[in-house]
Amino acid sequence: MSYVIGVDLGTSAVKTVLVNKQGQVAFETSESYPLSQPKPGYSEQNPEDWVEQTLVSLGRLLEVSGVPAEEIQGMSFSGQMHGLVLLDQDHQVVRPAILWNDTRTTSQCRRIEQKLGGELLQIARNRALEGFTLPKILWVQEHEPDNWSRAALFLLPKDYVRYRLTGDLAMDYSDAAGTLLLDITAKSWSETIATAFDLPLSLCPRLVESFDDVGGLLPEVRERTGLGETTRVYAGGADNACGAIGAGILSEGQTMCSIGTSGVVLSYEERKDLDFEGKVHFFNHGEKDAFYIMGVTLAAGYSLEWFRSTFGKELSFEALLSGVDEITAGADGLLFTPYIVGERTPHPDADIRGSFIGMDASHRLPHFARAVLEGITFSLRESIDILRESGKQITEVISIGGGARNETWLQMQADIFNARVVRLENEQGPAMGAAMLAAYGSGWFDSLADCAAAFLRTSKSYEPDPDRAEQYNQLFVIYQEIYNQTADLNRRLAAFRG
Numbered sequence: 001m002s003y004v005i006g007v008d009l010g011t012s013a014v015k016t017v018l019v020n021k022q023g024q025v026a027f028e029t030s031e032s033y034p035l036s037q038p039k040p041g042y043s044e045q046n047p048e049d050w051v052e053q054t055l056v057s058l059g060r061l062l063e064v065s066g067v068p069a070e071e072i073q074g075m076s077f078s079g080q081m082h083g084l085v086l087l088d089q090d091h092q093v094v095r096p097a098i099l100w101n102d103t104r105t106t107s108q109c110r111r112i113e114q115k116l117g118g119e120l121l122q123i124a125r126n127r128a129l130e131g132f133t134l135p136k137i138l139w140v141q142e143h144e145p146d147n148w149s150r151a152a153l154f155l156l157p158k159d160y161v162r163y164r165l166t167g168d169l170a171m172d173y174s175d176a177a178g179t180l181l182l183d184i185t186a187k188s189w190s191e192t193i194a195t196a197f198d199l200p201l202s203l204c205p206r207l208v209e210s211f212d213d214v215g216g217l218l219p220e221v222r223e224r225t226g227l228g229e230t231t232r233v234y235a236g237g238a239d240n241a242c243g244a245i246g247a248g249i250l251s252e253g254q255t256m257c258s259i260g261t262s263g264v265v266l267s268y269e270e271r272k273d274l275d276f277e278g279k280v281h282f283f284n285h286g287e288k289d290a291f292y293i294m295g296v297t298l299a300a301g302y303s304l305e306w307f308r309s310t311f312g313k314e315l316s317f318e319a320l321l322s323g324v325d326e327i328t329a330g331a332d333g334l335l336f337t338p339y340i341v342g343e344r345t346p347h348p349d350a351d352i353r354g355s356f357i358g359m360d361a362s363h364r365l366p367h368f369a370r371a372v373l374e375g376i377t378f379s380l381r382e383s384i385d386i387l388r389e390s391g392k393q394i395t396e397v398i399s400i401g402g403g404a405r406n407e408t409w410l411q412m413q414a415d416i417f418n419a420r421v422v423r424l425e426n427e428q429g430p431a432m433g434a435a436m437l438a439a440y441g442s443g444w445f446d447s448l449a450d451c452a453a454a455f456l457r458t459s460k461s462y463e464p465d466p467d468r469a470e471q472y473n474q475l476f477v478i479y480q481e482i483y484n485q486t487a488d489l490n491r492r493l494a495a496f497r498g
């Protein structure tokens, strides 16, 4: 038997899957790590935690599956996007990684806009958002001169882990697209953007394709994990690019919804010259010379996780959500907005915060849990609507990520999106996408599309219920008003946050 490994470096955990030539997941493991919020709006992780837990996860995969190391032909990575890992000249980490959901960089975003004006959208094809990497680099430059003076190179999270496993320093196009330093269609680092902020191009690593072979595993990694010399390592991609590959989003007309820590609505995009005015993110795909567009809810699964850990600490997700399907659409007049760490699409606003609107003495825990699921899904519907307004036909959505584990939530997605929602046999989209990059890189298939045809299987489809879809349309109009009604209140409350 031959196998490949997909590693998904998520925000809550690293997940590894061992996949055979038929696309069956022979074994999977997950190892979590902490997220630190030293101040409101800050979000950091220790890169050493990622490396350690990836090694533990790979070791378990080998040990428990019992698969001989020589049967594992390839390995590739998917990673949380945008996180800044700064390295010094000796490739030592300079400071904790500043993550995608860290919103400390509003003033750096305004500086980028002032300096570059329309050139930013022309070159980087995205607007300056707090989560992207360039504003984080400028924040360190402004606020931590000692750390900045030591910085020689930056990497993104999965590229750092891959460096520690192979010794190779590189970044793939799909992840580089989220830095705001890449000329997206030219596929090169932008000298215009770098020089505008006095950044030497030597700060940027070598660029590679997601399916490029970047070497073998270091001897100490082989010893620690049980992997051998036969396993080649392929660069990998951004978690959303890998999620798209793992959901088979490889041609025009295909859309996915991913609910992990963040929430993403993503469509394959052939129209590379169309101006989306920065309303959605426009990124390079993991497939060669392909692109996708997407909208992002910053706290999707994270809102549910926050709600569970705050109000139902002893409950599993299954227990928390068990009574939710007994409550009707709209949770008896209770709405939730998932802005608990600020928002991106369609409201790029670091100060906005969440609300429960319409609390009534009759509401119980399941009402609140339902309102949280509905609020997250309404937020994703805002991205669906932007994609539809750009001319996309969205009649079917492949749902992946932790949010695809709950049947009620999948039906809710179908009703709120007014589209068929499809769950795959394996909802681990990004890890599967990484395994597919390794399978394609290893020469198992002629294209990623051929790999998707062989690997991906539908598990169940959820059709929208016309009555509930109509009810949700009416509720969505009220939901959409909450942002404007609460934006000023939250701006004034910002001064009182810890």
Ligand SMILES: Nc1ncnc2c1ncn2[C@@H]1O[C@H](COP(=O)(O)OP(=O)(O)O)[C@@H](O)[C@H]1O
Binding pocket: 010, 011, 012, 013, 259, 260, 261, 262, 300, 301, 302, 303, 304, 305, 317, 318, 321, 401, 402, 403, 404, 405, 406, 409
């Ligand atoms: N059984 C479940 N039912 C509903 N939602 C779930 C369930 N398990 C996990 N989730 C949601 O999925 C999120 C984690 O998704 P995952 O794709 O693993 O995240 P990430 O890749 O960001 O680490 C959790 O925060 C939670 O909101």
Ligand SMILES: O=C(CO)[C@@H](O)[C@H](O)COP(=O)(O)O
Binding pocket: 010, 011, 012, 079, 080, 081, 082, 100, 101, 131, 178, 239, 240, 260, 261, 262, 263, 264, 281, 296
């Ligand atoms: O910032 C983005 C995309 O622009 C996020 O989607 C991150 O890539 C993190 O993803 P998850 O941990 O939620 O998978």
